[in-house]
Amino acid sequence: MKPSPRLEVNLAKLHHNASHLVRTFGSRGVSVLGVCKLTQGSQEVANTLLDAGVCALGDSHIEHIESLRRAGVVAEMTLLRSPMRSQIQRVVASADVSYNTEIGVIRGLSHEALRTQRRHGVVLMVELGDLREGIMPADLLPVVQETLALPNVYLRGIGTNLACRSGVSPDAHNMAALSELADTIEQAHGIQLDTISGGNSANVLWGLGGHALGRINHLRLGEVLLLGCEPLHRHTVDGLYTDVFGLVAEVIESKRKPSVPWGTLAQTAFGVVPVCQDQGWVMQTILAVGRQDIDPMGLCAPQGMTIVGASSDHLVVVTHGKALNIGDEVAFGLNYSALLVAMTSPLVAKVVVSDNSADWHFLH
Numbered sequence: 175m176k177p178s179p180r181l182e183v184n185l186a187k188l189h190h191n192a193s194h195l196v197r198t199f200g201s202r203g204v205s206v207l208g209v210c211k212l213t214q215g216s217q218e219v220a221n222t223l224l225d226a227g228v229c230a231l232g233d234s235h236i237e238h239i240e241s242l243r244r245a246g247v248v249a250e251m252t253l254l255r256s257p258m259r260s261q262i263q264r265v266v267a268s269a270d271v272s273y274n275t276e277i278g279v280i281r282g283l284s285h286e287a288l289r290t291q292r293r294h295g296v297v298l299m300v301e302l303g304d305l306r307e308g309i310m311p312a313d314l315l316p317v318v319q320e321t322l323a324l325p326n327v328y329l330r331g332i333g334t335n336l337a338c339r340s341g342v343s344p345d346a347h348n349m350a351a352l353s354e355l356a357d358t359i360e361q362a363h364g365i366q367l368d369t370i371s372g373g374n375s376a377n378v379l380w381g382l383g384g385h386a387l388g389r390i391n392h393l394r395l396g397e398v399l400l401l402g403c404e405p406l407h408r409h410t411v412d413g414l415y416t417d418v419f420g421l422v423a424e425v426i427e428s429k430r431k432p433s434v435p436w437g438t439l440a441q442t443a444f445g446v447v448p449v450c451q452d453q454g455w456v457m458q459t460i461l462a463v464g465r466q467d468i469d470p471m472g473l474c475a476p477q478g479m480t481i482v483g484a485s486s487d488h489l490v491v492v493t494h495g496k497a498l499n500i501g502d503e504v505a506f507g508l509n510y511s512a513l514l515v516a517m518t519s520p521l522v523a524k525v526v527v528s529d530n531s532a533d534w535h536f537l538h
Protein backbone atom coordinates (compact mmCIF):
# COMPACT_ATOMS: atom_id res chain seq x y z
CA MET A 175 0.00 0.00 0.00
CA LYS A 176 1.24 3.48 -0.80
CA PRO A 177 2.05 5.62 2.27
CA SER A 178 -0.02 8.65 3.20
CA PRO A 179 0.30 11.62 2.99
CA ARG A 180 2.35 11.43 -0.19
CA LEU A 181 3.54 13.61 -3.00
CA GLU A 182 3.12 11.75 -6.27
CA VAL A 183 5.33 12.61 -9.23
CA ASN A 184 4.76 11.35 -12.75
CA LEU A 185 8.18 11.38 -14.40
CA ALA A 186 6.79 10.61 -17.87
CA LYS A 187 4.78 13.84 -17.72
CA LEU A 188 7.79 15.77 -16.42
CA HIS A 189 9.83 14.39 -19.32
CA HIS A 190 7.14 15.54 -21.74
CA ASN A 191 7.11 19.08 -20.31
CA ALA A 192 10.89 19.39 -20.35
CA SER A 193 11.41 18.00 -23.84
CA HIS A 194 8.58 20.16 -25.22
CA LEU A 195 10.24 23.34 -23.90
CA VAL A 196 13.76 22.21 -24.83
CA ARG A 197 12.57 21.70 -28.43
CA THR A 198 10.52 24.90 -28.60
CA PHE A 199 13.30 27.10 -27.21
CA GLY A 200 15.98 25.17 -29.09
CA SER A 201 14.35 26.18 -32.37
CA ARG A 202 14.74 29.80 -31.22
CA GLY A 203 18.41 29.44 -30.33
CA VAL A 204 17.85 29.27 -26.58
CA SER A 205 19.14 26.39 -24.47
CA VAL A 206 17.35 25.35 -21.28
CA LEU A 207 19.09 24.73 -17.96
CA GLY A 208 16.95 22.44 -15.78
CA VAL A 209 16.48 23.88 -12.29
CA CYS A 210 16.03 21.07 -9.80
CA LYS A 211 16.27 22.92 -6.47
CA LEU A 212 12.68 22.10 -5.56
CA THR A 213 13.27 18.37 -5.77
CA GLN A 214 16.21 18.46 -3.36
CA GLY A 215 18.84 16.57 -5.28
CA SER A 216 16.53 13.83 -6.58
CA GLN A 217 18.61 11.88 -9.10
CA GLU A 218 15.50 10.58 -10.88
CA VAL A 219 14.20 14.09 -11.49
CA ALA A 220 17.67 15.23 -12.59
CA ASN A 221 18.07 12.31 -14.99
CA THR A 222 14.57 12.84 -16.38
CA LEU A 223 15.44 16.47 -17.19
CA LEU A 224 18.77 15.41 -18.75
CA ASP A 225 17.03 12.72 -20.86
CA ALA A 226 14.69 15.44 -22.07
CA GLY A 227 17.66 17.43 -23.34
CA VAL A 228 18.40 20.20 -20.82
CA CYS A 229 21.91 21.60 -21.34
CA ALA A 230 22.86 21.58 -17.64
CA LEU A 231 21.39 21.30 -14.15
CA GLY A 232 21.05 24.14 -11.67
CA ASP A 233 20.37 24.33 -7.96
CA SER A 234 20.65 26.96 -5.23
CA HIS A 235 22.08 24.55 -2.64
CA ILE A 236 25.53 23.03 -2.95
CA GLU A 237 24.23 20.18 -0.76
CA HIS A 238 21.87 19.12 -3.58
CA ILE A 239 24.61 19.33 -6.19
CA GLU A 240 26.81 17.18 -3.97
CA SER A 241 24.09 14.51 -3.69
CA LEU A 242 23.60 14.49 -7.45
CA ARG A 243 27.34 13.97 -7.90
CA ARG A 244 27.38 11.19 -5.29
CA ALA A 245 24.49 9.50 -7.11
CA GLY A 246 26.58 9.51 -10.27
CA VAL A 247 24.47 11.98 -12.27
CA VAL A 248 26.60 13.14 -15.20
CA ALA A 249 25.95 16.75 -16.21
CA GLU A 250 27.30 20.23 -16.01
CA MET A 251 26.17 21.51 -12.60
CA THR A 252 25.51 25.15 -11.83
CA LEU A 253 25.10 26.79 -8.44
CA LEU A 254 22.36 29.37 -9.06
CA ARG A 255 22.66 31.27 -5.79
CA SER A 256 25.71 33.36 -5.07
CA PRO A 257 28.12 31.06 -3.17
CA MET A 258 28.38 31.51 0.57
CA ARG A 259 31.93 32.43 1.55
CA SER A 260 31.91 29.57 4.01
CA GLN A 261 31.14 27.09 1.20
CA ILE A 262 33.66 28.19 -1.43
CA GLN A 263 35.70 24.97 -1.16
CA ARG A 264 32.61 22.80 -1.64
CA VAL A 265 31.42 24.97 -4.55
CA VAL A 266 34.70 24.66 -6.43
CA ALA A 267 34.84 20.92 -5.69
CA SER A 268 31.31 20.08 -6.91
CA ALA A 269 29.89 22.81 -9.15
CA ASP A 270 31.27 23.54 -12.64
CA VAL A 271 29.75 27.01 -12.78
CA SER A 272 28.31 29.43 -10.24
CA TYR A 273 26.28 32.63 -10.53
CA ASN A 274 28.00 35.53 -8.81
CA THR A 275 27.55 39.15 -7.82
CA GLU A 276 30.43 39.79 -5.35
CA ILE A 277 33.99 40.22 -6.55
CA GLY A 278 35.32 39.14 -3.14
CA VAL A 279 33.61 35.76 -3.59
CA ILE A 280 34.93 35.42 -7.16
CA ARG A 281 38.46 36.07 -5.83
CA GLY A 282 37.85 33.30 -3.28
CA LEU A 283 36.64 30.91 -6.01
CA SER A 284 39.74 31.70 -8.06
CA HIS A 285 42.02 31.14 -5.10
CA GLU A 286 40.43 27.78 -4.29
CA ALA A 287 40.37 26.68 -7.95
CA LEU A 288 44.06 27.51 -8.24
CA ARG A 289 44.83 25.62 -5.04
CA THR A 290 42.97 22.50 -6.22
CA GLN A 291 43.93 22.82 -9.89
CA ARG A 292 40.35 23.15 -11.09
CA ARG A 293 38.65 25.52 -13.49
CA HIS A 294 35.44 27.22 -12.39
CA GLY A 295 32.97 29.10 -14.60
CA VAL A 296 31.51 32.41 -13.43
CA VAL A 297 28.25 33.90 -14.67
CA LEU A 298 27.83 37.49 -13.51
CA MET A 299 24.27 38.36 -12.51
CA VAL A 300 23.06 41.84 -13.39
CA GLU A 301 20.38 43.80 -11.50
CA LEU A 302 17.67 44.88 -13.95
CA GLY A 303 14.97 46.07 -11.57
CA ASP A 304 13.56 43.18 -9.53
CA LEU A 305 15.93 44.04 -6.66
CA ARG A 306 17.05 40.58 -5.75
CA GLU A 307 20.60 39.53 -6.72
CA GLY A 308 22.67 41.36 -9.31
CA ILE A 309 25.46 43.84 -9.96
CA MET A 310 24.16 47.30 -10.89
CA PRO A 311 24.74 47.70 -14.67
CA ALA A 312 26.96 50.75 -14.16
CA ASP A 313 29.28 48.68 -11.94
CA LEU A 314 29.55 45.67 -14.24
CA LEU A 315 32.63 46.43 -16.37
CA PRO A 316 35.19 46.62 -13.55
CA VAL A 317 33.92 43.27 -12.18
CA VAL A 318 34.23 41.75 -15.67
CA GLN A 319 37.74 43.11 -15.96
CA GLU A 320 38.92 41.69 -12.67
CA THR A 321 37.20 38.32 -13.26
CA LEU A 322 38.96 38.00 -16.62
CA ALA A 323 42.29 38.63 -14.93
CA LEU A 324 41.87 36.06 -12.14
CA PRO A 325 43.48 32.63 -12.52
CA ASN A 326 41.48 29.36 -12.79
CA VAL A 327 38.10 31.07 -13.13
CA TYR A 328 36.67 31.99 -16.53
CA LEU A 329 33.85 34.33 -17.40
CA ARG A 330 31.11 32.07 -18.71
CA GLY A 331 28.59 34.81 -19.34
CA ILE A 332 26.06 37.18 -17.81
CA GLY A 333 22.52 36.73 -16.62
CA THR A 334 19.64 38.32 -14.81
CA ASN A 335 16.80 37.21 -12.58
CA LEU A 336 13.41 38.93 -12.61
CA ALA A 337 9.95 38.40 -11.13
CA CYS A 338 11.07 36.54 -8.01
CA ARG A 339 11.24 39.27 -5.40
CA SER A 340 9.29 42.22 -6.79
CA GLY A 341 7.34 40.65 -9.65
CA VAL A 342 9.11 42.70 -12.35
CA SER A 343 8.18 41.07 -15.69
CA PRO A 344 10.78 40.23 -18.33
CA ASP A 345 9.95 42.41 -21.36
CA ALA A 346 11.46 43.76 -24.57
CA HIS A 347 13.03 46.62 -22.62
CA ASN A 348 14.92 44.82 -19.83
CA MET A 349 15.88 41.92 -22.11
CA ALA A 350 17.31 44.41 -24.64
CA ALA A 351 19.28 45.97 -21.78
CA LEU A 352 20.86 42.57 -21.03
CA SER A 353 21.69 42.05 -24.73
CA GLU A 354 23.33 45.47 -24.88
CA LEU A 355 25.42 44.72 -21.80
CA ALA A 356 26.64 41.52 -23.52
CA ASP A 357 27.64 43.53 -26.61
CA THR A 358 29.39 46.15 -24.48
CA ILE A 359 31.43 43.56 -22.56
CA GLU A 360 32.41 41.73 -25.73
CA GLN A 361 33.51 44.92 -27.47
CA ALA A 362 35.38 46.29 -24.46
CA HIS A 363 37.41 43.10 -23.99
CA GLY A 364 37.45 41.49 -27.44
CA ILE A 365 35.86 38.33 -26.07
CA GLN A 366 32.84 36.18 -26.85
CA LEU A 367 30.43 35.35 -24.00
CA ASP A 368 29.09 31.81 -24.07
CA THR A 369 25.95 32.27 -21.96
CA ILE A 370 23.50 35.18 -21.93
CA SER A 371 20.95 33.90 -19.43
CA GLY A 372 17.69 35.82 -19.67
CA GLY A 373 15.97 34.45 -16.58
CA ASN A 374 13.65 31.84 -15.09
CA SER A 375 10.16 30.47 -15.77
CA ALA A 376 8.83 34.03 -15.71
CA ASN A 377 10.62 34.51 -19.08
CA VAL A 378 8.57 31.86 -20.86
CA LEU A 379 5.80 34.19 -22.10
CA TRP A 380 8.41 36.67 -23.35
CA GLY A 381 10.44 33.84 -24.90
CA LEU A 382 7.48 32.29 -26.71
CA GLY A 383 6.10 35.66 -27.75
CA GLY A 384 7.37 35.54 -31.32
CA HIS A 385 9.52 38.68 -31.26
CA ALA A 386 13.32 38.84 -31.56
CA LEU A 387 15.18 37.49 -28.53
CA GLY A 388 18.33 39.58 -29.07
CA ARG A 389 21.42 38.02 -27.53
CA ILE A 390 19.52 35.89 -25.00
CA ASN A 391 20.54 32.25 -25.62
CA HIS A 392 19.81 30.61 -22.26
CA LEU A 393 16.97 30.26 -19.74
CA ARG A 394 16.92 28.58 -16.34
CA LEU A 395 13.62 26.74 -15.97
CA GLY A 396 12.15 25.09 -12.89
CA GLU A 397 8.52 25.87 -12.11
CA VAL A 398 7.23 25.75 -15.68
CA LEU A 399 8.66 22.25 -16.17
CA LEU A 400 7.28 20.98 -12.87
CA LEU A 401 3.87 22.66 -12.88
CA GLY A 402 3.18 23.41 -16.55
CA CYS A 403 2.27 27.03 -15.90
CA GLU A 404 4.11 30.33 -16.17
CA PRO A 405 4.57 32.20 -12.89
CA LEU A 406 3.54 35.75 -13.89
CA HIS A 407 -0.18 35.06 -14.22
CA ARG A 408 -0.08 31.33 -13.43
CA HIS A 409 -1.65 30.48 -16.77
CA THR A 410 -1.14 27.02 -18.25
CA VAL A 411 1.45 26.95 -21.02
CA ASP A 412 0.04 25.26 -24.17
CA GLY A 413 1.21 21.70 -24.63
CA LEU A 414 2.33 21.12 -21.03
CA TYR A 415 0.94 18.87 -18.29
CA THR A 416 -0.16 20.67 -15.12
CA ASP A 417 -0.48 17.45 -13.11
CA VAL A 418 3.09 16.22 -12.93
CA PHE A 419 2.67 16.38 -9.12
CA GLY A 420 -0.26 15.55 -6.85
CA LEU A 421 -0.68 15.46 -3.09
CA VAL A 422 -2.65 12.56 -1.61
CA ALA A 423 -3.96 12.62 1.97
CA GLU A 424 -6.16 10.30 4.00
CA VAL A 425 -9.54 10.97 5.62
CA ILE A 426 -9.51 10.60 9.44
CA GLU A 427 -12.87 12.18 10.33
CA SER A 428 -16.07 12.79 8.39
CA LYS A 429 -19.16 14.25 10.09
CA ARG A 430 -22.12 16.54 9.59
CA LYS A 431 -21.36 19.74 11.52
CA PRO A 432 -22.53 23.36 11.61
CA SER A 433 -20.59 25.61 9.21
CA VAL A 434 -19.98 28.27 11.90
CA PRO A 435 -18.15 27.76 15.20
CA TRP A 436 -19.81 28.57 18.52
CA GLY A 437 -18.44 30.13 21.71
CA THR A 438 -16.30 33.26 22.13
CA LEU A 439 -13.99 33.70 19.12
CA ALA A 440 -10.35 34.75 19.50
CA GLN A 441 -7.19 33.95 17.54
CA THR A 442 -6.59 30.50 16.04
CA ALA A 443 -3.31 28.56 16.32
CA PHE A 444 -1.97 30.68 13.45
CA GLY A 445 -2.95 34.07 14.76
CA VAL A 446 -6.00 34.97 12.70
CA VAL A 447 -9.60 35.36 13.75
CA PRO A 448 -11.53 33.21 11.26
CA VAL A 449 -14.47 34.57 9.30
CA CYS A 450 -17.11 31.99 8.44
CA GLN A 451 -20.18 32.19 6.28
CA ASP A 452 -23.21 30.44 7.70
CA GLN A 453 -24.19 27.72 5.28
CA GLY A 454 -26.20 25.73 7.78
CA TRP A 455 -25.03 22.19 8.43
CA VAL A 456 -22.32 20.80 6.12
CA MET A 457 -20.43 17.56 5.51
CA GLN A 458 -17.08 18.32 7.12
CA THR A 459 -14.08 16.05 6.53
CA ILE A 460 -10.62 16.08 8.11
CA LEU A 461 -7.54 14.91 6.22
CA ALA A 462 -4.33 13.90 8.00
CA VAL A 463 -2.09 16.60 6.56
CA GLY A 464 -1.42 20.17 7.70
CA ARG A 465 0.74 23.26 7.48
CA GLN A 466 3.81 21.31 8.50
CA ASP A 467 3.47 19.33 5.26
CA ILE A 468 1.81 21.69 2.77
CA ASP A 469 0.72 25.27 2.19
CA PRO A 470 -3.08 24.87 2.46
CA MET A 471 -3.64 28.04 0.41
CA GLY A 472 -1.62 26.44 -2.39
CA LEU A 473 -3.69 23.29 -2.73
CA CYS A 474 -6.33 22.81 -5.39
CA ALA A 475 -9.19 20.61 -4.17
CA PRO A 476 -10.98 18.20 -6.51
CA GLN A 477 -14.44 19.07 -7.86
CA GLY A 478 -17.16 19.02 -5.22
CA MET A 479 -14.80 19.85 -2.34
CA THR A 480 -13.77 23.15 -0.67
CA ILE A 481 -10.81 23.68 1.68
CA VAL A 482 -12.18 25.59 4.69
CA GLY A 483 -9.32 25.51 7.19
CA ALA A 484 -6.01 24.06 8.27
CA SER A 485 -3.84 23.78 11.36
CA SER A 486 -0.34 22.37 11.69
CA ASP A 487 -1.59 18.78 11.30
CA HIS A 488 -5.22 18.87 10.08
CA LEU A 489 -6.74 19.94 6.77
CA VAL A 490 -10.47 20.65 6.99
CA VAL A 491 -12.62 20.37 3.87
CA VAL A 492 -16.33 20.53 3.14
CA THR A 493 -17.77 18.18 0.56
CA HIS A 494 -20.81 18.99 -1.50
CA GLY A 495 -22.91 15.95 -2.24
CA LYS A 496 -21.39 12.65 -1.28
CA ALA A 497 -19.69 12.10 2.07
CA LEU A 498 -16.19 10.66 2.33
CA ASN A 499 -15.38 7.51 4.32
CA ILE A 500 -12.66 7.10 6.92
CA GLY A 501 -9.57 5.81 5.14
CA ASP A 502 -10.53 7.30 1.74
CA GLU A 503 -7.77 9.13 -0.05
CA VAL A 504 -8.13 12.55 -1.67
CA ALA A 505 -5.77 13.92 -4.34
CA PHE A 506 -5.02 17.67 -4.56
CA GLY A 507 -3.19 19.78 -7.11
CA LEU A 508 -0.33 21.95 -5.80
CA ASN A 509 1.06 25.36 -6.63
CA TYR A 510 4.76 26.27 -6.24
CA SER A 511 4.45 27.15 -2.58
CA ALA A 512 2.57 23.96 -1.63
CA LEU A 513 5.01 21.86 -3.67
CA LEU A 514 7.97 23.51 -1.94
CA VAL A 515 6.61 22.72 1.53
CA ALA A 516 5.51 19.17 0.61
CA MET A 517 8.88 18.42 -0.98
CA THR A 518 10.69 19.73 2.11
CA SER A 519 8.53 17.99 4.75
CA PRO A 520 10.02 14.69 5.92
CA LEU A 521 6.47 13.63 6.85
CA VAL A 522 5.32 13.54 3.21
CA ALA A 523 6.42 10.45 1.26
CA LYS A 524 7.71 11.16 -2.23
CA VAL A 525 6.45 8.55 -4.65
CA VAL A 526 6.95 8.00 -8.38
CA VAL A 527 3.76 6.94 -10.15
CA SER A 528 2.77 6.10 -13.72
CA ASP A 529 -0.52 5.50 -15.53
CA ASN A 530 -0.54 2.00 -14.06
CA SER A 531 -1.46 2.61 -10.41
CA ALA A 532 0.02 -0.72 -9.22
CA ASP A 533 3.40 0.41 -10.45
CA TRP A 534 5.08 2.80 -8.00
CA HIS A 535 8.27 3.33 -6.00
CA PHE A 536 9.83 5.87 -3.65
CA LEU A 537 11.54 8.76 -5.42
CA HIS A 538 15.35 8.52 -5.43
Ligand SMILES: *Cc1c(COP(=O)(O)O)cnc(C)c1O
Pocket residue numbers: 209211234254255273335373374375376394395396397398405
Ligand atom coordinates in the same frame (compact mmCIF):
# COMPACT_ATOMS: atom_id res chain seq x y z
C1 LIG B 1 15.06 29.24 -8.65
C2 LIG B 1 15.82 29.96 -9.70
C3 LIG B 1 15.50 29.76 -11.05
C4 LIG B 1 14.33 28.92 -11.49
O1 LIG B 1 13.13 29.58 -11.22
P1 LIG B 1 11.72 29.00 -11.70
O2 LIG B 1 10.79 30.11 -11.47
O3 LIG B 1 11.46 27.79 -10.87
O4 LIG B 1 11.88 28.67 -13.14
C5 LIG B 1 16.26 30.41 -12.00
N1 LIG B 1 17.30 31.21 -11.64
C6 LIG B 1 17.64 31.42 -10.36
C7 LIG B 1 18.79 32.31 -10.05
C8 LIG B 1 16.91 30.81 -9.35
O5 LIG B 1 17.24 31.03 -8.07
